[in-house]
Amino acid sequence: MSADTVVRPRRNTLRPVWEEQPSLLGQLGKGTILTLVVAVVVVPLWVVVVTSLSSEKTINSAGGYVFLPREFNPSAYVVIFSGGQITDAILVSTIVTLAGTALSLVVTVLAAYGLSRPGTLGHRPILFYFLLTFLIYPGMIPSYLVVTGLGLKDNLLSLILPTAISAFNLVVLRAFFMSIPGELYDSARMDGAGELRVLTRIVLPLSKAVTAVVGLFYAVGYWNAFFNAILYIDRNDLQPVQRVLQQFILAGQSPASSGAAVAIPGLGSTVPPSLAIKMAVVVVTIVPALIIYPFVQRHFTKGVIIGAVKG
Amino acid sequence: MSAPPVAEPQSTAVRAKKKVKAVSRQQLSFGQRLRRDWPLLLMCFPAMALLLVFHYLPALGNIIAFQDYNPFVGDDPLEAFLYSEWIGFxxxxxxxxxxxxxxxxxxxxxxxxxxxxxxxxxxxxxxxxxxxxxxxxxxxxxxxxxxxxxxxxxxxxxxxxxxxxxxxxxxxxxxxxxxxxxxxxxxxxxxxxxxxxxxxxxxxxxxxxxxxxxxxxxxxxxxxxxxxxxxxxxxxxxxxxxxxxxxxxxxxxxxxxxxxxxxxxxxxxxxxxxxxxxxxxxxxxxxxxxxxxxxxxxxxxxxxxxxxxxxxxxxxxxxxxxxxxxxxxxxxxxx
The missing domain is CATH 1.10.3720.10 (MetI-like)
Structure with a gap:
């Protein structure tokens, strides 16, 4: 029997030929599990968003959280963005995240590039210096003493500087820089380019994806900063969003009592229900991650695996 | 040598080049290497400084575990550290x-x-x-x-x-x-x-x-x-x-x-x-x-x-x- 007499059935599946037909029960089981897993993540977020956009009437008739969207009522967002503690917190977190991520990225990229060529002066001891941070932890109390000793209490730098460098991110970036063919460096240097020029003109354009992932990791870290704020920030107008979230949701403080629910221009005197305001705060803490996430998501595996293999 | 003959000339060339590189690196003196690599060292510096202050200094500060540390005996944590009593374990x-x-x-x-x-x-x-x-x-x-x-x-x-x-x-x-x-x-x-x-x-x-x-x-x-x-x-x-x-x-x-x-x-x-x-x-x-x-x-x-x-x-x-x-x-x- 020769191969060309065999009529191949048209297959509409990616399943390899040798694999047996999936059983109906198995497929159903897998489908159910995956749907459940996805629902467990999505449903809470859905409820939060819908409730944050609901009016007092809807919330009262639902008895609290709203599941089915019936209206689009952004008054809760108007309130939290129209001054008061929540607006301050959003501003503080935005500043810390932008400034912190910029600083972290610049410093980390520079160091990763400086370490990307084995054999240069001091390469091994400097690398060791960075890797040692994985093994030696600073400890909470001495850190507190150092930061307060530097006079950074109630200073936004206290939310940035102590967490500015992650040796893990540095190792990830360095591993990627090292994988760039050396000929590219050599040719650029032949043309008289200095190190900084090589870095900005050749290395960075080639490693946009990894740099983006590292940037996301840093940004998420700054946006989520919570405990350093407990330690170092006492002033109310310098608290980041995570602190506000904790005060409203977990400590049960009412947003109305915090000076947020001032008279809203254009919306009459109707103060939106405090549940909606709470939910709007939750949404605001989630949204930045949601915005950047899709752009870098496809590069995660690369970044994480490089770090795991070469670290 | 089991490598295919076609690849032979190229691979020897690469090896020769590597050898030259290795030799020349060894011959460079510390000053020459410093002159060549100082930009790279400078690039590592900010990250090292940050880690020194916010990672290694606090790690070192763990020795207050052997002190009866009292922040009020000095004007700042360092002074307090110097004046606090050592109490061993x-x-x-x-x-x-x-x-x-x-x-x-x-x-x-x-x-x-x-x-x-x-x-x-x-x-x-x-x-x-x-x-x-x-x-x-x-x-x-x-x-x-x-x-x-x-x-x-x-x-x-x-x-x-x-x-x-x-x-x-x-x-x-x-x-x-x-x-x-x-x-x-x-x-x-x-x-x-x-x-x-x-x-x-x-x-x-x-x-x-x-x-x-x-x-x-x-x-x-x-x-x-x-x-x-x-x-x-x-x-x-x-x-x-x-x-x-x-x-x-x-x-x-x-x-x-x-x-x-x-x-x-x-x-x-x-x-x-x-x-x-x-x-x-x-x-x-x-x-x-x-x-x-x-x-x-x-x-x-x-x-x-x-x-x-x-x-x-x-x-x-x-x-x-x-x-x-x-x-x-x-x-x-x-x-």
């Missing part, structure tokens, strides 16, 4: 005699053990399940959704749990409307272990899949085909090919987890300590915080932190030895 003696400290150690270890059993296998199972889904579209959809909570802060995760399962949460609201009394979930110390593990799973189990998915993708598909041709069914293929393919990653992560046995997270517990009470939620890290910063027994807190770090290093070295004994690579290889 006094803080450790006090610590080891304190029941609350041992309670926190016990709680931490039981959380680690509990999560090793009920949390650790979940990313593996999820990854194997997702890997068996053929459609790339469904796969990437599920991945992007379950990775997401990893980027949420603990405040947000605990808040979401509170809003869903808490006393005024969605579940309680639904149950009340149906005429039932809602159970206490967020404030019950007896079920706290389940609660924190569920939170950890919700936040990080999806993200934990990444490593396993990569390991699964690295398994040679022809192994599966050969096994199928030999008559191995779906489960046998999973047992004899998939799981061995994941073995070294699993061992690696187990070692890391064991080394972190006293590290079960901090913010998650600080946030919920008030709700369920100290007895269920006091882990070593929260003990350090409350002893050191809240009660201002700085030396005792630092001693507890140092104890934790020392045990962590011992555990990781021990676990790695164990891995070598089982023929795995571990996190660092044998010398």
């Amino acid at each position: 006094g803080n450790f003696e006090y610590l080891f005699k304190t029941q609350a400290f041992w309670d926190s150690v016990t709680t931490t270890l039981s959380i680690t053990a509990f999560q090793l059993v009920f949390y650790f296998p979940i990313p593996i199972a999820l990854a194997v399940l997702l890997n068996s889904i053929m459609s790339p579209r469904i796969r990437s959809l599920v991945q992007s959704i379950v990775y997401l909570p990893h980027f949420f802060s603990w405040v947000l995760v605990v808040s979401l749990f509170q809003m869903m399962l808490g006393g005024a949460g969605l579940l309680a609201q639904t149950l009340r409307q149906a005429g039932h009394t809602p159970p206490e979930i967020m404030t019950n110390p007896d079920t706290f272990m389940f609660l924190i593990t569920s939170e950890a799973i919700w936040k990080d189990a999806g993200w934990g899949m990444i490593v396993f998915l990569a390991a699964l993708a690295a398994i040679d598909p022809s192994l599966y085909e050969a096994a199928a041709a030999d008559g191995a069914g779906r489960w046998r293929r999973m047992w004899h090919i998939t799981l061995p393919g994941l073995r070294s990653v699993i061992v690696l992560l187990l070692i890391l987890r064991l080394g972190d046995a006293l590290n079960v997270g901090f913010e998650q517990f600080v946030l919920q300590r008030e709700m369920v009470g100290r007895e269920a939620a006091e882990v070593v890290d929260t003990y350090v915080y409350y002893q050191g910063i809240a009660v201002q027994q700085w030396g005792v807190g630092a001693a507890a932190g140092l104890f934790k770090a020392a045990v962590g290093i011992l555990l990781i070295v021990g676990a790695n030895k164990l891995a070598h004994r089982f023929g795995e690579q571990g996190i660092y290889s044998k010398r």
Whole structure:
């Protein structure tokens, strides 16, 4: 029997030929599990968003959280963005995240590039210096003493500087820089380019994806900063969003009592229900991650695996 | 020399070039190397300085564990450090005699053990399940959704749990409307272990899949085909090919987890300590915080932190030895 007499059935599946037909029960089981897993993540977020956009009437008739969207009522967002503690917190977190991520990225990229060529002066001891941070932890109390000793209490730098460098991110970036063919460096240097020029003109354009992932990791870290704020920030107008979230949701403080629910221009005197305001705060803490996430998501595996293999 | 003759000239050329390079590097003096490499050194400097001040200096500062540290004997922490009295192992003696400290150690270890059993296998199972889904579209959809909570802060995760399962949460609201009394979930110390593990799973189990998915993708598909041709069914293929393919990653992560046995997270517990009470939620890290910063027994807190770090290093070295004994690579290889 020769191969060309065999009529191949048209297959509409990616399943390899040798694999047996999936059983109906198995497929159903897998489908159910995956749907459940996805629902467990999505449903809470859905409820939060819908409730944050609901009016007092809807919330009262639902008895609290709203599941089915019936209206689009952004008054809760108007309130939290129209001054008061929540607006301050959003501003503080935005500043810390932008400034912190910029600083972290610049410093980390520079160091990763400086370490990307084995054999240069001091390469091994400097690398060791960075890797040692994985093994030696600073400890909470001495850190507190150092930061307060530097006079950074109630200073936004206290939310940035102590967490500015992650040796893990540095190792990830360095591993990627090292994988760039050396000929590219050599040719650029032949043309008289200095190190900084090589870095900005050749290395960075080639490693946009990894740099983006590292940037996301840093940004998420700054946006989520919570405990350093407990330690170092006492002033109310310098608290980041995570602190506000904790005060409203977990400590049960009412947003109305915090000076947020001032008279809203254009919306009459109707103060939106405090549940909606709470939910709007939750949404605001989630949204930045949601915005950047899709752009870098496809590069995660690369970044994480490089770090795991070469670290 | 078994290399094909065509490749021969090129490879010798490369080797020759390498040799020249190596020789010339050796001949450079320190000054010449410094002149060549100073820009690179300068680039490393800002990161090194930041780590020196905010990582190594506080790490060094752990020696206040051997002091009766009193911040009020000087104008700043450094001066206070210089003037504080050295008391040797006094803080450790006090610590080891304190029941609350041992309670926190016990709680931490039981959380680690509990999560090793009920949390650790979940990313593996999820990854194997997702890997068996053929459609790339469904796969990437599920991945992007379950990775997401990893980027949420603990405040947000605990808040979401509170809003869903808490006393005024969605579940309680639904149950009340149906005429039932809602159970206490967020404030019950007896079920706290389940609660924190569920939170950890919700936040990080999806993200934990990444490593396993990569390991699964690295398994040679022809192994599966050969096994199928030999008559191995779906489960046998999973047992004899998939799981061995994941073995070294699993061992690696187990070692890391064991080394972190006293590290079960901090913010998650600080946030919920008030709700369920100290007895269920006091882990070593929260003990350090409350002893050191809240009660201002700085030396005792630092001693507890140092104890934790020392045990962590011992555990990781021990676990790695164990891995070598089982023929795995571990996190660092044998010398």
